[in-house]
Ligand SMILES: Nc1ncnc2c1ncn2[C@@H]1O[C@H](COP(=O)(O)OP(=O)(O)O)[C@@H](O)[C@H]1O
């Protein structure tokens with residue numbers, strides 16, 4: 001393992017991300033902020049939703065922001081670099097095993113996902129106004145969940161980025177990301193689905209459910225949620241599986 | 257020291273269509289696309305067919321062949337980018353496929369299609385490349401400035417790569433490959449798309465790099481490039497090496513390789529008949545009444561007899577031009593086809 005090269009690869013991704021910081025911020029923040037504003041502010045002050053909804057919403061918004069930011073940060077560049085320009089080749093020729101380049105992508109994606117999560121917390125808090133009650137009583141659990149979710153996002157991005165062709169980017173969003181988002185218990189707790197028993201169990205296949213519910217359990221423990229040890233275990237398993245799958249796909253795609 | 261290259265019985269069979277034709281590859285989650293998979297299996301392109309080569313350290317070696325001959329695939333295997341189906345390739349003592357990182361440390365690569373990092377500027381491409389190869393910050397700034405100067409890119413240093421013209425990208429691509437001072441330099445059709453002036457500049461740079469004792473492998477389908485630049489050549493067609501040697505040896509290996517283009521005040525039938533009878537002449541063609549093209553296995557030694565024959569017939573020789581045996585002729589001789597499709 002060649003740390004100098006690994007660090008240089010990471011520095012390159014950091015440099016590129018900083019150059020397009022404004023765009024990355026808009027990309028990652030606009031949707032969650034609009035959502036928190038409309039649901040957390042407009043609808044709650046109009047009386048259509050209870051004020052306590054704000055606290056349900058925030059953990060979900062953190063989760064989905066991290067998931068989307070991580071997936072986009074890793075998948076989008078990979079899709080174009082593998083497809084059109086073969087830009088990635090200059091890094092594949094760097095003196096480091098190809099698998100480590102995939103790992104570097106994972107780390108870079110995690111960093112971007114974590115930053116998106118960090119930025120969205122105060123921003124969402126501000127847009128929703130008073131009445132948002134979240135607790136940071138369990139900081140270690142919070143950090144652990146953030147890391148699990150960030151790794152899920154970047155490993156998912158790696159897998160998607162090595163599976164999807166450039167022409168299917170739109171399709172990827174509409175048939176993978178949007179359903180994951182809508183049925184990810186982002187905007188409602190999982191227990192609310194009990195009116196739809198079939199759906200309630202079907203959504204358990206969606207890892208985003210565990211991300212939202214896990215963060216909800218840590219930040220607003222008073223709202224009903226899936227037990228923390230379950231969400232943490234499922235996320236960890238999803239992480240391990242996606243990391244293995246993503247690196248395998250990357251290695252395959254890297255050589256002809 | 258210097259690092260040589262050895263290739264043993266290399267084979268490459270592609271079982272997917274080439275990327276350009278791949279268009280919209282569908283979702284491919286895992287290898288379980290049962291239906292279409294079986295039909296796809298039928299595509300088998302034998303790109304490299306049992307190629308063995310030995311390139312000594314310090315040599316400028318050329319792979320000459322038409323499009324689709326398997327040049328890029330050979331380079332791809334030698335640079336870890338393509339997995340060989342059979343056989344082995346070594347850079348120095350390292351098996352390229354099994355000891356990829358060690359091999360990658362020794363090589364610089366200019367791919368056929370520039371693969372520059374579009375998210376960076378010209379200078380950053382060089383700086384990050386240096387960083388990937390472990391150069392210190394000071395060293396890579398110094399090297400980058402040198403390379404920019406050498407390739408006349410200094411005034412483009414802070415421009416985004418995606419805004420550069422094709423020729424400039426090609427120059428940057430070569431500058432990048434030499435940035436970490438590799439022992440072995442691979443250039444896949446380096447002068448394709450370059451203007452004549454840049455081409456000459458590039459040839460100088462390649463020769464200069466060779467003079468430092470570096471090993472250089474380049475592919476080309478330009479005969480003049482192969483001829484003037486390469487110390488040794490392999491001519492490749494349909495994935496097979498059909499001839500190998502110095503340009504000079506290759507050219508003189510075919511009989512009747514010389515072409516003498518003659519002009520007279522008039523070229524009579526009797527004279528042409530005389531010329532056909534001269535020693536070593538294989539063919540005489542006359543397209544107009546004052547010219548004759550003589551194909552022969554020798555050049556200079558025929559001039560005396562030609563002049564004598566003309567004088568005996570009372571004909572004046574106006575011009576003699578000797579064309580040395582060309583690689584084009586050689587390719588034609590071996591394959592019955594021209595190098596230029
Ligand atoms: N990545 C690829 N996948 C499938 N077939 C390929 C690929 N690359 C090249 N080929 C095929 O292999 C053959 C040799 O190609 P190549 O090595 O690029 O030749 P050259 O560089 O001499 O033009 C061609 O028939 C080409 O279509």
Ligand SMILES: [Mg+2]
Pocket residue numbers: 324327328329368444445
């Ligand atoms: Mg080629």
